[in-house]
Amino acid sequence: MTALSLGPYAPFIVSSYLLVTVVVAILIAWITIDYRRQKQRLRELDAAGVVRRSGRSATEFK
Amino acid sequence: MTALAALVRRDVKIALRVGGGALIGVLFFLTVVVLMPFALGPDLALLTRLGPAILWLGALLASLLTLDRLFMADHEDGSLDLIVMGRVPLELACAAKALAHWLAAGLPLVIATPALGLLLNLDATSTSAIGLTLLVGTPALTFTGMIGAALAVTLHRGGLLLAVLVLPLSIPVLIFGVAASEAAIGGFSFGAPFTILCALSLISFVIGPFAAAASLRHGLD
Amino acid sequence: MRLSGRGIRCMRGGRDVFSGLDFETCAGEALAVVGTNGSGKTSLLRMIAGLLAPAAGSIALEGGDVELTLPEQAHYVAHRDALKPALSVIENLLFWQKFLGGDASDAKGCLATVGLDHAIHLPAAYLSAGQRRRLSIARLLTVRRPIWLLDEPTNALDRAGQSMFAALMIDHLARGGLIVAATHMPLGIITRELPIGSAS
């Protein structure tokens, strides 16, 4: 890592990269958790016997 | 205790869900503070000097904005009748509702303060001093504002009437909140005004619930 | 247990709604308050619930829990049903169960009794008027209170719902409960009528 000499302002550079990483990670985690939650609810509704107009199961995509 | 905890949890949950509007208060706070430099000019020295006043005024207006729903929503759907009838003392129920309101609408203002401190070019000491005064002072705003919210609900009027009722009551909190922040920034005694601010908060914890409960008890029909 | 009122006078907006009203009802009995619109049925219920002060007269309960006031021993069901649309069916019920305290029984069982047990996670916003009323009735079951104050309880209910609720009221009376209901319609149980307003 000798190529990466960031000079006197290293804390600012590192923290800005870290901040971007953290925020993007939170965004990804939120979207993933949200996806799981919606799928879970669809499974519950499916189990409760609620079917879509087309008669297909709630969890199905096609 | 479980009854009060349940009330706090329910109110926070409703505030955070879709349609709750807990975060609108913070957004209002952000916007008011961002507007200030457009009126005052981008002079950082001036903004630094006015910082505590700007932040406190913004927080005061923002906490007032969401206050009129405190009892109104429960009144409209009949929950308030059941709360008044219940075995939990009404004073404690009012205090629990105010606490939930502060958790959902007041605490976010305190959390947003450091970011706004940056915009107003306040250093770390000043920002933390203002954050601390807001942490102590915003509960006082909620608990005194609760009296106005209870009066407004018995009169079936909300919004601006509430603001007119509550704003004069919050003058002492504003005075000592800003005074304590400026004392910390200016380097003179932070202790005295801050102690008075704490005392004001403690007094409001007592007076607010009793006054609100009294006006609810006699005003509902 | 005996609930009685003596010489009750009701004023609304400076106008006399009714005055000199006497009533009396005992445990195991259902009192149906009947009268035209605006005759003060709801006001009487709210006076018993302690939400409205009578202009004159008094309401007393004998033989109840001496440590509790009359409103604290009563359930009140009105058209404003104290349900939060943002919360689910079970969250609404559990909140009132915890807040009202008392000897709480099984919440899901209560929902099964009123026919809502298949949709406990449904937001209350999606419920119809009749379903909301059923959820309010579940609140009566989840926390036991000897006095039920019911304002037009069967209004939004369908026929099946009305007979379900009639059975619940009969059960409540058999356990020594007491019901005061303001109603236009027959409740499907044996009641004593209390005419008020111009009818009295």
Place this chain on the structure above:
Amino acid sequence: MTLLDLANPTRFLTLTSRLLPWLAGLTFVLLLIGLYQSAMAPDDYQQGATVKIMFIHVPNAWLSMFVWGVMSLAALGTLVWRHPLADVAAKAAAPIGACFTFLALATGSLWGRPMWGTYWEWDARLTSVLILFLMYLGLIALWRAVEDPSRAARAAAVLTLVGAINLPIIKFSVDWWNTLHQPASVLRLGGPTLDRAFLIPLLIMALAFSLLFLTLHLAAMRNEILRRRVRALQLKQASQLP
């Protein structure tokens, strides 16, 4: 599969599920290349190593505006063509756009500190981005205020378009306000024309971030479609209850 087929949410879900892993992989690879290139880029003779902040600041700043553009297109889709996926796209984009705008502000502030000696300067460009951020938050608040998404969609679409028209006006006013007051110590960023050594990593990073947005947006749209399906089924369940 033609474009018309995409109007069908179910088809959209199938396509998205097939596409997402590839997009995510491509984004990841491009981000790695971009990060490596940025790390290898030389220091600027004026700004030193802080120029490295540019490689993440500029893509975020670019996306903060691009996402509003995407939402404006979606708003047109909602208002003019009543396309079923348009409001889904608009709603899914708002929180992602707000995050990118926040990152643009935060990285800009971290870049400004060593350059100006202060985290924040009421400079015209920064201030405009701050107002854009507030408008994103307002839009999210609007989406969250109404339970019925199709009702919220029209209101949000109008606000998005009004915002898109207003943004240049706001930018102009802020510029004017700023020159009127002549702030003392602004060293404008991005003054020197970019060297190839900076341009290539910057372009790769911008492309990688755009792909990141595309991936996140498709995934968020999928969530939104599922959320609406849950809502529709719950309404149906309520209608089946006694």
